[in-house]
Each structure stands twice: as C-alpha cells, then as structure tokens.
Amino acid sequence: MVDVLIVGAGPAGWALAWCCTESGLHTAVLAPAPTGGWPATYGGWFDEFGHLPASAFAARPPATTVITRTEQRVPRDYVVLDNDGLGRWLRHPSVRTITGTAEEVTVGNNGATVRLTDGQRIAAAVVVDASGVRRALSGGPPRGAHTEQTAVGVRVPAGAVGGLADPEVATLMDWRPAPGALGASGQAASFCYRVPVGHGQMLIEETSLARRPGLPHEVLRERLHARLAAAGLADLAPHREERVRVPLDLTPRRTGEVLAFGVAAGLVHPATGYSLASSLRLAQPVATAIAEALPRSPAAAVRAAQRTIWSSSAFAVHGLRRYGLRSLRRMPPESLNAFFEAFFAQPAGTQRAYLSVRDDVAGTTAAMRAVFHASPPSVRRHLLRASVP
Ligand SMILES: Cc1cc2nc3c(=O)[nH]c(=O)nc-3n(C[C@H](O)[C@H](O)[C@H](O)COP(=O)(O)OP(=O)(O)OC[C@H]3O[C@@H](n4cnc5c(N)ncnc54)[C@H](O)[C@@H]3O)c2cc1C
Numbered sequence: 565m566v567d568v569l570i571v572g573a574g575p576a577g578w579a580l581a582w583c584c585t586e587s588g589l590h591t592a593v594l595a596p597a598p599t600g601g602w603p604a605t606y607g608g609w610f611d612e613f614g615h616l617p618a619s620a621f622a623a624r625p626p627a628t629t630v631i632t633r634t635e636q637r638v639p640r641d642y643v644v645l646d647n648d649g650l651g652r653w654l655r656h657p658s659v660r661t662i663t664g665t666a667e668e669v670t671v672g673n674n675g676a677t678v679r680l681t682d683g684q685r686i687a688a689a690v691v692v693d694a695s696g697v698r699r700a701l702s703g704g705p706p707r708g709a710h711t712e713q714t715a716v717g718v719r720v721p722a723g724a725v726g727g728l729a730d731p732e733v734a735t736l737m738d739w740r741p742a743p744g745a746l747g748a749s750g751q752a753a754s755f756c757y758r759v760p761v762g763h764g765q766m767l768i769e770e771t772s773l774a775r776r777p778g779l780p781h782e783v784l785r786e787r788l789h790a791r792l793a794a795a796g797l798a799d800l801a802p803h804r805e806e807r808v809r810v811p812l813d814l815t816p817r818r819t820g821e822v823l824a825f826g827v828a829a830g831l832v833h834p835a836t837g838y839s840l841a842s843s844l845r846l847a848q849p850v851a852t853a854i855a856e857a858l859p860r861s862p863a864a865a866v867r868a869a870q871r872t873i874w875s876s877s878a879f880a881v882h883g884l885r886r887y888g889l890r891s892l893r894r895m896p897p898e899s900l901n902a903f904f905e906a907f908f909a910q911p912a913g914t915q916r917a918y919l920s921v922r923d924d925v926a927g928t929t930a931a932m933r934a935v936f937h938a939s940p941p942s943v944r945r946h947l948l949r950a951s952v953p
Contacts, residue, residue, distance in 0.1 A: 566592045569688035571666045573598040576826020576843035577694030578654040583851035585656045598661035602647045605767050610641035612841035612920050619649035622762030631738040632905040639912040642734040644761045669701045671821035675862045689862040694825045702817050702824040712778030713837040715808035716785045717769025720800040725766050727795035734759040739901050742787035743794040752779050753897035774812055774893045781807055810837040812889055818874040823866045829873055834889035842922055877923040884928050891950035899943045906938040
C-alpha cells in the first residue's frame, strides 16, 4: 500500500508526485505511459514559473506583444517550456511508476483501492485524480455543450517566417482577421498566436479564445493556412499539426473522497485556458497538507488538500474569472479588439492580478474595474450584460 497514488502522468500529476515524495510520502504514479512525453506546447508567464530550473525553459523571447487595432508591448516576459527538461526535473526517481488505466475507485475508512482495466488493484491511503479533463475517478468529463478554447497550429522553421512574424517576438494575440477566411466560416473571431519555441522553430497557431461549443478545428485550420499562404509560406503548412481543445468551464472539484488535482480539479483559468503554472505552484502546499493531515486519517488528508486548492478566496476569484469568460464569449468580434487593447494597456501588476493570481479577490476585482473603465462604452455594455445569466 502506498501513501499517495496519483492517477495521471501529466505535468500536474508529476509535480504533485515530486512534492509528495520530498515530503516523505511513499508515492506512485499510475498512467498508460507514466514516463511518456507531453506533446503539447506549454507556455506561460515567466514570473509564474520563476521557480523552475533553466532546463525547463525552451524559449524566453526578448519581447512580447499583442496586436489589436495597434501593436502593444506586453510588460511581462512570456516563456515556452521545454517539456523534456521539465519532465526530467519533475520525475523523482523515488516515485514508483505503474503502467495501466484506472477504471474505478473504492474508498473506505483506511484508504482506497483503485481497480485498473486489466483487473489489477492498487491500495493507497490517498488517491489523487490527475487524469486531466477525463476526470477518470472524479465524475468524468464534462457532458453536453460547454465552453472551449480551440486552436490549430504548426511548428515551422523560425528562419522562414519573415513574411508573417518577427522570429524573436512572442505575439500572444494578433486579432487581424485571416485573409479571405472569414466569409466562408462565419464571423466567429479567432486570433493568431506566434511564439518562438526553441530549437530554431516557431509555433504559429490560429486560436479561438472561448466559444460554446468550441470553434471547429477545420475552421481554424482554414484560417491558419490562409495566413501562411498570404505570407508566402503555403509550403510550410503540412508540418506536424498541434490541436488544442481546452474546456474553460470545468466545475471546480472541492469535495469528494478522491482528491482531484490539475485540470481534473478545475484549475483551468476560465478566460485563458491555462492551468499549468497553478498546478506547479500548488503542488508543494498540497503535498504538505497531505503529509500533515495523513496521520489523523486519509479522509482528513484529502479534505486538507481540497481546502488548500480551493480556499474560499480562490473559489471567489474563480467566480469572477467565470464572469470574465461569459463576457468574452458573448462579445462581438469588433469589440474584442477594443477590450484587449484596454486590457493590455494596464500596468503589469494589474494584468498579473487578473491572469495569474488565483486567490486575490481585491486584486482581481480592481483589475476588472480598471479594464472596464479603460474600455469604450460599447465594450462596457457587453461587460455589464455578462452579469445576466
Ligand atoms: C495542445 C495543447 C496546448 C496547451 N497549452 C497550454 C499552455 O500553454 N499552458 C497551459 O497552462 N495549459 C495548456 N494546455 C492545457 C493543458 O491541458 C494543461 O495545461 C496540462 O496538460 C494539464 O496537465 P494535467 O497534468 O492536469 O493533465 P494532462 O496533461 O491532461 O494529463 C492527464 C494524464 O492522465 C492520464 N490518464 C487519463 N485517464 C487516465 C486513467 N483512466 N488512468 C490513468 N491515467 C489516466 C493521461 O494519460 C495523462 O498522463 C494545453 C493543452 C493542449 C491540448
């Protein structure tokens, strides 16, 4: 029997496994490929990832911009992670790895037993569901229509992108419409995300920020290829495609006999789709909460960890961010430009308060108020309408 069994070998699962082991807990990670690579390109703000070693970063571009009606310099550094470097750092050699797929969990007074699809059973004091959006042991994936961020991207040689992008600059959003593609695909807005990803490559990705249901990948692919073709880069399009589909309205998992962590816990920022930085930063306090409460009982350890993840202030901030999501989802394309122009004109601290600090209610509210006041009346009307369910 292990102290902590973590179901899922994504970055959240491994970050928690590392911290649990360092906290003296006998820890195991269970997944179909427990030491397999992570194919997605992970990015975020450098100030959220400052505790990671240099080997965990693939690129830290010297400038970050957004393009709305104008091009604005963003006063925070954006980074792209090196998944292999991050994985090497997080995969603690003392963590036991188990290859398999969890199917069911039974929880008793002294711990839990997880049954795998091959019939194997594994006993643990605390079971953690870190299976991402599948939520394999904590209620399953979201059902019905939900709000999603979708994207289609390609990695291309940085030296070839001169017609489309500065290979040294991370452009988080270029809201200029893709040439010719809008007419055929309706008016749902999307933007182009372009970031250097290291190894002499850039990721060019057409992204739909928030839509219910998500904008289909075919539409985004059409727009991406239109941008590449207009810049004389049509030949680059067949490169390996990256597809993103991130549910933005996952219900936070605050209770239950199984501890959810990472995307499974609902740690996704409703307005950006990002979760990685929160998972990496929460791993240590969650591991500490488990280690301190486990001598009382497994149930006490799960509750202590749930309170650490979803403090009342974190839950309140999540509610404010959900309000932001509703505003964005309902905003017509012509207002999105003005909204983001107002947002990215704010000082770094205000931007950070909304995008990165998950338990500062006053800071989040102040940031929302600042953007509201900096927005033109048409945008303010949309922001207010979001208060109507
Ligand atoms: C292409 C793409 C790009 C993204 N970019 C970013 C980004 O830049 N920044 C960001 O913050 N987020 C990004 N995301 C969101 C991303 O999903 C999460 O940030 C991150 O992968 C979540 O980590 P996680 O460990 O919670 O879950 P996941 O990475 O989804 O890991 C889930 C793990 O659970 C395992 N598993 C599933 N079911 C079972 C089961 N029944 N039994 C055992 N194991 C199981 C899986 O095999 C996997 O190992 C992106 C997503 C995609 C798809």
